[in-house]
Amino acid sequence: MIAPAFTPPNRLLLGPGPSPVAPSVLRALALPTVGHLDPELLRAMGECREHLRAIFGTSNAATFAISGTGTSGMEAVLSNLIEPGDGVLVATHGYFGARVDEIAGRCGGVVTRVDGEWGQPSDPQRARDAARGRSIKLVAVVHAETSTGVRQELAPWSALASELGALLCVDAVTSLGCIPIEVDAHRIDGIWSCTQKGLSSTPGLAPVSFSPRAVERVRSRKTPVQSFYFDLGLLLGFWDAPHGYHHTISSNLIYALHEATRLVLEEGLEARFERHRRVSTYFLECARGLGLAPFVAESARLPQLTTLRVPAGVDDLALRKRLLSEHDLEIGGGLGALKGQLWRVGLMGYGATEGNAERCASALRDVLAGERGAAARR
Amino acid sequence: MIAPAFTPPNRLLLGPGPSPVAPSVLRALALPTVGHLDPELLRAMGECREHLRAIFGTSNAATFAISGTGTSGMEAVLSNLIEPGDGVLVATHGYFGARVDEIAGRCGGVVTRVDGEWGQPSDPQRARDAARGRSIKLVAVVHAETSTGVRQELAPWSALASELGALLCVDAVTSLGCIPIEVDAHRIDGIWSCTQKGLSSTPGLAPVSFSPRAVERVRSRKTPVQSFYFDLGLLLGFWDAPHGYHHTISSNLIYALHEATRLVLEEGLEARFERHRRVSTYFLECARGLGLAPFVAESARLPQLTTLRVPAGVDDLALRKRLLSEHDLEIGGGLGALKGQLWRVGLMGYGATEGNAERCASALRDVLAGERGAAARR
Numbered sequence: 216m217i218a219p220a221f222t223p224p225n226r227l228l229l230g231p232g233p234s235p236v237a238p239s240v241l242r243a244l245a246l247p248t249v250g251h252l253d254p255e256l257l258r259a260m261g262e263c264r265e266h267l268r269a270i271f272g273t274s275n276a277a278t279f280a281i282s283g284t285g286t287s288g289m290e291a292v293l294s295n296l297i298e299p300g301d302g303v304l305v306a307t308h309g310y311f312g313a314r315v316d317e318i319a320g321r322c323g324g325v326v327t328r329v330d331g332e333w334g335q336p337s338d339p340q341r342a343r344d345a346a347r348g349r350s351i352k353l354v355a356v357v358h359a360e361t362s363t364g365v366r367q368e369l370a371p372w373s374a375l376a377s378e379l380g381a382l383l384c385v386d387a388v389t390s391l392g393c394i395p396i397e398v399d400a401h402r403i404d405g406i407w408s409c410t411q412k413g414l415s416s417t418p419g420l421a422p423v424s425f426s427p428r429a430v431e432r433v434r435s436r437k438t439p440v441q442s443f444y445f446d447l448g449l450l451l452g453f454w455d456a457p458h459g460y461h462h463t464i465s466s467n468l469i470y471a472l473h474e475a476t477r478l479v480l481e482e483g484l485e486a487r488f489e490r491h492r493r494v495s496t497y498f499l500e501c502a503r504g505l506g507l508a509p510f511v512a513e514s515a516r517l518p519q520l521t522t523l524r525v526p527a528g529v530d531d532l533a534l535r536k537r538l539l540s541e542h543d544l545e546i547g548g549g550l551g552a553l554k555g556q557l558w559r560v561g562l563m564g565y566g567a568t569e570g571n572a573e574r575c576a577s578a579l580r581d582v583l584a585g586e587r588g589a590a591a592r593r
Numbered sequence: 594m595i596a597p598a599f600t601p602p603n604r605l606l607l608g609p610g611p612s613p614v615a616p617s618v619l620r621a622l623a624l625p626t627v628g629h630l631d632p633e634l635l636r637a638m639g640e641c642r643e644h645l646r647a648i649f650g651t652s653n654a655a656t657f658a659i660s661g662t663g664t665s666g667m668e669a670v671l672s673n674l675i676e677p678g679d680g681v682l683v684a685t686h687g688y689f690g691a692r693v694d695e696i697a698g699r700c701g702g703v704v705t706r707v708d709g710e711w712g713q714p715s716d717p718q719r720a721r722d723a724a725r726g727r728s729i730k731l732v733a734v735v736h737a738e739t740s741t742g743v744r745q746e747l748a749p750w751s752a753l754a755s756e757l758g759a760l761l762c763v764d765a766v767t768s769l770g771c772i773p774i775e776v777d778a779h780r781i782d783g784i785w786s787c788t789q790k791g792l793s794s795t796p797g798l799a800p801v802s803f804s805p806r807a808v809e810r811v812r813s814r815k816t817p818v819q820s821f822y823f824d825l826g827l828l829l830g831f832w833d834a835p836h837g838y839h840h841t842i843s844s845n846l847i848y849a850l851h852e853a854t855r856l857v858l859e860e861g862l863e864a865r866f867e868r869h870r871r872v873s874t875y876f877l878e879c880a881r882g883l884g885l886a887p888f889v890a891e892s893a894r895l896p897q898l899t900t901l902r903v904p905a906g907v908d909d910l911a912l913r914k915r916l917l918s919e920h921d922l923e924i925g926g927g928l929g930a931l932k933g934q935l936w937r938v939g940l941m942g943y944g945a946t947e948g949n950a951e952r953c954a955s956a957l958r959d960v961l962a963g964e965r966g967a968a969a970r971r
Contacts, residue, residue, distance in 0.1 A: 216640075216643045217859060218640035218643070220617075220621075220852060220855065221640065221848060222624065223631075223637070224627065226625070226628065230628055232841060233627075242623065243598075244623050245619045245622050246601050247602075247604070248613075248789070249602065249606070250608055250923045253602070253604065253917070255601055256601065259599045259601070262599070265594045266595070266596070282797070283660055283661045283665065284840045284843070285840070287661065287840070290820065290822045294820075317821055318821045321817055321820065322819075411843075417846075418843040418845075419660070439699055441699050442672075442699065442819075442820060443668055443692070443699055444668045460928065462663070462665070463611065464662070464796065467622060467796075470601065473596070477595060539632075550838065
């Protein structure tokens, strides 16, 4: 069986990611492939690192990208920083916090997990209480919980990690490039993100950053990192001069990341954050006009990812299928415990525009009318 | 620091990979990004799986691609199939066999490693002798050793694995799409490859295939797979209907793989293998004409990757730098123990043409004359 050439549909990507990709990023992606040790590629990789440091708010030398998706970044950071038997404190308030717990456990961590309510930030005081009397070497928290649209303030977690003498790790998959991240100011030791949300590149790389203290922790491990592919020492052996071979990084994904991070910095971080806030406020007004209620309180709401309650009597899946087939528009549904109860609307990166907010609201109005009509006829 | 837009050089990629990418594959890469659960993307992924089954020579249901490079494929297969304490027999005859050993060890495998000579195939009889009296659950061998250009016959390893009652795993990173692979005929239980060599796509995905017996082995593990990112059960939960979320696969890399595998099958596997043989024979004639000697005996030589001895008195690195800067041509140097002693010339996939062989020979003639002149003046 040989399939005919594939032509994807032209979707407006307003789910929790991937987000819309700027034309110049797609053009960069298709530039000619070069070798993974080509001096010109190594130069572009060095520039990507500089861009990422600026966006992460860090001067960490060990800032680079894992060759995989955001989840690979999570696993890379955790598998390097956790040794079997290490006490790990994981605060969860959604699907991705649970994933951190899962991966920390597979790395041999002895996890103390503090489950918060989905839809609210985690409570540092509860975590502090849970940690009492335990040896905690690493604290992990999710900055922007993609499953709920909740923003987590990092300062209290930085304070808690300091009290415990533990490293602080942060999931920034849905925050990087959308809301401020201050890796150095918050003394974050390990952080991971992805390329296809706030940065609006294509998926396939996971930006990460390790503090000097974290690098030192990895260097002084008593056991080898369980993963060869994610081994920090080997990865830095490739990313740092003299650049020894470790794996064949995709030059094309580097081109796209280079261009995407350039666009972020050319816009300016403050201007970008403000655009996300403005567009989000506008979209939420439109959504309220349709009778849709936000899932998250204003104080903890992520501007880049608005979560809305599915109204009673509306078939979540049927509505999203119609958005896709009739409007070429993707939004996300609920994950895990929130399946069928939430819509997740991402107005992220290149996609965070008033025009897209309007197009989304108008498409929602259209399909909601249809769905409510169908419900009334049932 | 904001770097200016990056424009890569236009290299002729005749190293051990990445190989030259067909224009239609680069065009596919830059098609609009869609969501990782978009029904149209899932259709394209299904078609990629069919294409990969045909190229791997298998009807294995569990045939798909890991979101990472070839090394991630190696780690994915080994980390699923090895449980801590399992006896593993690894036959090495080069750099990548050693990597299999390294990863198998990190997975908790108790490895019996049989080191063969670099430049020759591994000897199944020596491996059989080494396995005597040991409990071996998995045998791993490298089909096409990228560091030396040696081809390994698989039938004797299939027989050995059967004798031992062990699973057979094969590294096909440099063989897939260049020389025949018969996963089903050779009863291979786990195999990994990459997208940027014989398939001539861009790097970033790792095609893998697991036999039903291997899937069963994973299902009946007593311990969880140490990697969440590479966990076969979770990956199949995404690749198989009803397609639950596991990670955000890069739609763009799927488009490229779809087109690249289409091109392989449209050419036809037999025609493709014959083209590699023909072009390789032609290139070796040209190389001999320049006084260059092959590193590997004809009986074990890979057509897609010709290894040549660096002539006495020639500075390997200086020559390859000149090839790159003066001819925009990349070839590979020696890895590990063979550093400085070998050139590795890949005429792979889309790049396997008489024209490229000629361009390479002509560039080599030019820089060799320069280097030999420089050596004479020293």
